[in-house]
Structure formats: structure tokens, C-alpha cells
Amino acid sequence: MSRIRVSAFRWVPPFAQGLVREFRVRWALEEAGLPYEERLIGPEDQPSESYRRLQPFGQVPAYEEDGLVMFESGAIVLHIAERSEALMPVEPKARARTKTWMFAALNTMETPIQNLAEVDLFHAGEEWVKQRRPQVVEEVRTRLGELGKCMAGREYLEERFTAGDLLMTTVLRILRHTELLAEFPVLDAYRLRCEARPAFKKAMADHMAPFARNAPPSR
Ligand SMILES: N[C@@H](CCC(=O)N[C@@H](CS)C(=O)NCC(=O)O)C(=O)O
Incomplete structure (x- = not known):
């Protein structure tokens, strides 16, 4: 079996805990049943x-596997999904649809959602934010409304859970500091359904563990 190593931060502030991009890779590896080691890093x-x-x-x-080095969480999840039926069906059209949703999550959905996170988490209170934020919120709402329509009456983006749902869930989670997802109950229920998966819970526990061990002493 190949030896897989994934880099992760030793510690991040609470607002980022649960959202750092290496979590996607941990979750994909858990779904695929592939063991891995973590390479914990810090700002230095x-x-x-x-x-x-x-x-x-x-x-x-960063992802290392038998001499292969990869970066970009989406590319790594795709690499894992391509050899795991748990993340990507075998049938060619279903594989293409899975990849379509993976890109939709990272490109169409994450772009406006990350914009809002940047505004709220890194620039809160700054003068320009007062002007810009309402427009950013509307961009997110529009995309959530469109995604909500796709999800009406469905459990997953396609017939079954795939790497598309994995990435989409990690993107929707970025909105946890807002009430926006609650405006779209179908999406909130979808997020909770995906987060209830045993692989999600195991990956999240492993993602959070270093933060508890390496928390800076409180002042
Ligand atoms: N597009 C990249 C984004 C990776 C990314 O933004 N990582 C953040 C943590 S979530 C990071 O390492 N930030 C520190 C920095 O940019 O210096 C991916 O999906 O892998």
C-alpha cells in the first residue's frame, strides 16, 4: 500500500478551525479507506x-505519495476519487458529472463564498466593507438559491454521495459565521446529511486534534 502524507497546520485560530483546506483531503482519504500520516507545519x-x-x-x-507531490485540495481530492468508487462511480458519464460538481463547488460556489469570508473574517469593521458587503452577500444568496433549486427533492447532487458532495459541503461550511445557509433549508439539510457521515466525523476529529494539542497559552 502507498504511503500518503498530508500537510496541515499545527494550530490555527478558532475562526479557521474546521475550515482549513487540508480537511477536504483527510475526508476524502477516510471515505476511500486510505491510511495517511499528517505533516504538521507552522508559519516558520x-x-x-x-x-x-x-x-x-x-x-x-500538500500531498505526498510514493514520490508524487501534489497541491491544491481540489486536485488532490480528484486524484483520490479517481481510484475510489466510494467517491466516484465507475460509469463514465457519472464520473464526468462528479467532476462537473467538483469544479462547480470550487469555482462557481467557493468564489463568492470565500469573498464573503474574506470580508467578514479578515476585514470586519473596515470602511470599504460597509459599501462592498451587501453586494457580496447578494452574490452568495444568488448562488445558494440556484444550488437550492438543483437540490430540491434530492439527497445528493447526483444519485449518490460523490466527491462533488464532499467538496460542496466543505464550501457551504465556510458560511457558518452567517445565517445565510439557514435561508435555504434544503441546503442546510444537505450539509448536515453529508456532515453526518462517519468519514466526515473521523476526518474532523483528526483535523481538530492538533489544534487542541498545540493551542498557544492563553494570556
Ligand atoms: N486553492 C488552495 C487554497 C489553499 C489555502 O487557501 N490554504 C490556506 C488554508 S485554508 C493556507 O494555507 N493559508 C495560508 C497562506 O495562504 O499563507 C487549495 O484549495 O488547496
Whole structure:
């Protein structure tokens, strides 16, 4: 069996805990039943030459497997999904649809949702935010409304859980600091359905464990 290693932050502030992108990879590996090790890093590692060889932008996740090095959570999840029926059906059209939803999650949905997270979590209270935020919220609402229509009467984006749902759930979770998802009960129920999966829970416990161990002493 191949030896897989995934980079993760040793510690992040509470607002980011549960949202760091390496969680997607942990969840995919759990769904696929593939064991892995974590490579915990800190701010001192991010600019280092050795880490940049794994992740050119100094971010997490980086993924190592038998001499293969990958970065970008979406590409890594795709790599795992391509050899796991738990994440991607075998039938060619169903595979193409799975990939379609993976890109929709990361491109169409995550872009406006991440914009809102940036505004709220990194720039709260700044003068320009007062002007810009209402428009950003409307962009998110529009996309949630459209996705909600696709999900009406369905349990998953396609006939069964796939890597598309995995990525979509991790994107919808970014809105947890707002009430926006609650405006679309079908989407909130969908998120909860995906989060109830045993693989999600195991991956989340493993994602959170280093933060508890490495929390800075409170001042
Ligand atoms: N598109 C990248 C984004 C990765 C990313 O934004 N990682 C964040 C944590 S969620 C990070 O490492 N931030 C630190 C930094 O950018 O310096 C992916 O999906 O892998």
C-alpha cells in the first residue's frame, strides 16, 4: 500500500478551525479507506525552501505519495476519487458529472463564498466593507438559491454521495459565521446529511486534534 502524507497546520485560530483546506483531503482519504500520516507545519515552515518544493504557495494542503507531490485540495481530492468508487462511480458519464460538481463547488460556489469570508473574517469593521458587503452577500444568496433549486427533492447532487458532495459541503461550511445557509433549508439539510457521515466525523476529529494539542497559552 502507498504511503500518503498530508500537510496541515499545527494550530490555527478558532475562526479557521474546521475550515482549513487540508480537511477536504483527510475526508476524502477516510471515505476511500486510505491510511495517511499528517505533516504538521507552522508559519516558520511556510516560506521555507523545503516546504515550497511541496507547495509553491506555502499553503496547506500538500500531498505526498510514493514520490508524487501534489497541491491544491481540489486536485488532490480528484486524484483520490479517481481510484475510489466510494467517491466516484465507475460509469463514465457519472464520473464526468462528479467532476462537473467538483469544479462547480470550487469555482462557481467557493468564489463568492470565500469573498464573503474574506470580508467578514479578515476585514470586519473596515470602511470599504460597509459599501462592498451587501453586494457580496447578494452574490452568495444568488448562488445558494440556484444550488437550492438543483437540490430540491434530492439527497445528493447526483444519485449518490460523490466527491462533488464532499467538496460542496466543505464550501457551504465556510458560511457558518452567517445565517445565510439557514435561508435555504434544503441546503442546510444537505450539509448536515453529508456532515453526518462517519468519514466526515473521523476526518474532523483528526483535523481538530492538533489544534487542541498545540493551542498557544492563553494570556
Ligand atoms: N486553492 C488552495 C487554497 C489553499 C489555502 O487557501 N490554504 C490556506 C488554508 S485554508 C493556507 O494555507 N493559508 C495560508 C497562506 O495562504 O499563507 C487549495 O484549495 O488547496
